[in-house]
Amino acid sequence: MTVLYINGSNRKENCSKILNDLKNQDDKLIELADKSINYCLGCNTCRNDLKEYCVIEDDMQEIYEEILKADKIVVATPIYMNHITGLLKNVIDRFNPFSWHDDLLKGKTIYLITVGQMNEEENKNIAINIKEYFESIGEFMGFKTIFLKNFTSGDIETIDNVTKMYGDYEQIIQKLKEKIKKI
Ligand SMILES: Cc1cc2nc3c(=O)[nH]c(=O)nc-3n(C[C@H](O)[C@H](O)[C@H](O)COP(=O)(O)O)c2cc1C
Numbered sequence: 001m002t003v004l005y006i007n008g009s010n011r012k013e014n015c016s017k018i019l020n021d022l023k024n025q026d027d028k029l030i031e032l033a034d035k036s037i038n039y040c041l042g043c044n045t046c047r048n049d050l051k052e053y054c055v056i057e058d059d060m061q062e063i064y065e066e067i068l069k070a071d072k073i074v075v076a077t078p079i080y081m082n083h084i085t086g087l088l089k090n091v092i093d094r095f096n097p098f099s100w101h102d103d104l105l106k107g108k109t110i111y112l113i114t115v116g117q118m119n120e121e122e123n124k125n126i127a128i129n130i131k132e133y134f135e136s137i138g139e140f141m142g143f144k145t146i147f148l149k150n151f152t153s154g155d156i157e158t159i160d161n162v163t164k165m166y167g168d169y170e171q172i173i174q175k176l177k178e179k180i181k182k183i
Contacts, residue, residue, distance in 0.1 A: 008088030
């Protein structure tokens with residue numbers, strides 16, 4: 001079973017830490033912050049072209065390959081202005097080839113993690129919106145969405161100082177690992 005991890009943040013902090021703690025040594029982690037990804041041109045060349053997923057020659061080509069290899073994809077995104085980051089939305093727009101060829105993502109599962117500075121309860125509806133957004137595109141692209149957890153960034157930033165929280169965090173990571181393995 002191949003699991004791909006994608007960090008939708010513009011930096012390598014909270015989401016990066018969570019994904020690094022979740023992943024096994026051999027699993028691939030893509031940090032979108034390291035990638036150069038252009039906007040979808042809306043040319044719809046991908047509609048008819050089964051082989052080249054997108055005409056734009058940028059780092060998205062590598063991401064397509066990694067996504068197609070993976071059975072499970074774990075995506076972590078910071079909450080930005082009550083939604084996913086623009087960086088991640090840009091990548092989702094580049095999923096356009098998958099909407100024309102819905103067999104490509106069929107049977108895959110996208111696991112979602114959100115991280116915001118507001119607490120889990122305050123961001124509850126935002127997390128639900130993000131989950132529903134992925135579910136809605138999954139409907140026509142053929143992938144299933146499982147929401148893993150809505151973290152509060154403070155939980156993670158204070159890990160090294162607060163032993164109790166560290167214990168909680170470790171337990172959470174362990175549970176999420178099991179969930180990714182099982183479902
Ligand atoms: C432009 C911007 C918008 C943000 N909007 C929200 C928000 O709407 N709700 C929230 O809880 N946190 C918001 N945050 C805080 C981030 O979600 C938080 O810092 C998160 O930890 C970032 O993840 P990272 O550390 O992996 O980059 C925002 C941060 C930035 C820079």
